[in-house]
Amino acid sequence: MTIRAPYQVLHSSPYKKYSFEREVFFETLGACWALSSRNVSGLFAMQLQIDLSRVQLLYGVPSSHLPEPLLFQFLNVFQTRPRNGAHAQHMHAEHNALELIEDMNEADFLNFTTGFQDAVNQILEPLDCWTKECQQAHLALKYYGLNLVETGMRESKFKRTYADLLVNYLLTTQRVFLQESKTSTYNL
Numbered sequence: 108m109t110i111r112a113p114y115q116v117l118h119s120s121p122y123k124k125y126s127f128e129r130e131v132f133f134e135t136l137g138a139c140w141a142l143s144s145r146n147v148s149g150l151f152a153m154q155l156q157i158d159l160s161r162v163q164l165l166y167g168v169p170s171s172h173l174p175e176p177l178l179f180q181f182l183n184v185f186q187t188r189p190r191n192g193a194h195a196q197h198m199h200a201e202h203n204a205l206e207l208i209e210d211m212n213e214a215d216f217l218n219f220t221t222g223f224q225d226a227v228n229q230i231l232e233p234l235d236c237w238t239k240e241c242q243q244a245h246l247a248l249k250y251y252g253l254n255l256v257e258t259g260m261r262e263s264k265f266k267r268t269y270a271d272l273l274v275n276y277l278l279t280t281q282r283v284f285l286q287e288s289k290t291s292t293y294n295l
Contacts, residue, residue, distance in 0.1 A: 110136065110180060111207040113143055113200040113277055115187040117180055125214060127166070133215045134164045135173060136207075137222030139185045140273065144231060144241075144280035147288055152186035158230050164222050200277060204270035213260050220252050231280070236287040244279040248272045 110117045122129035142158050145151060159178070160170040170178060211219065227245050231237055251272055255265045 109210060110184045111203045111210070112139065112184040112187060113146075113203055113274075115184050116203065116206075117184045119177065119180055124212065129215070130218045131166050131169075131172060132177075133211070133218035134166060134222035134225075135159070135169045135181060137219035137224075138162055138164060138169065138226035139181055140207075140219075140277075141223045141226035142230060143185060143277060145284050146185065146188055147281055147285040151188070152182050155182055155185055158226070162226050162229050164225050165218075201270060201274045204273040205267060208255075208266045208270050208273075211260065213256060216252070216255065216260060220249070224249060236283055236291075238283055241280050241283055244272075244276040248276050 110119050119132075122132055138159065139155065142155055142162075145154055145158075156170065159181075160168060162169065166172055169181075173181070207219075208216070231241070248269070251265075251269055255262075255269050258265050260266070
């Protein structure tokens with residue numbers, strides 16, 4: 108298995124297809140991608156840990172159901188932020204998003220999107236800084252994911268479009284959270 112975050116990759120223990128552990132892995136991976144919206148400060152790892160203790164996924168709360176070493180791996184990989192320019196940042200995130208989608212089968216993708224949707228709905232949407240622009244980027248991902256599932260995860264053009272929408276979601280929401288962190292006392 109590979110933990111692919113927007114800006115870093117880490118190889119982890121493999122899980123058998125259709126196993127409970129694999130479902131947990133991909134749901135948590137989806138939640139972490141969604142919550143990467145808040146990766147705009149050095150406090151993100153702590154915020155991600157808090158969020159993973161609050162979000163209720165299909166299998167339960169990640170921080171109480173994941174083995175501690177795997178939880179630490181998720182926190183470590185997702186706290187990475189690029190130090191270089193915006194264009195390089197965009198290209199790196201796009202590459203990792205596409206590789207992420209390429210490595211998934213249909214069940215993995217459904218678990219990933221379920222975790223993603225749960226994290227957005229339970230953690231991010233209730234925040235005051237969640238804008239209409241954030242919601243539109245989220246809905247584009249949600250509905251375009253249906254196209255990908257309908258093709259049985261076989262059409263590369265749909266995978267590329269979904270990866271582009273995933274990066275657009277991150278860029279849009281991170282811009283909003285960065286602005287919020289500059290203009291308020293909101294603790295990211």
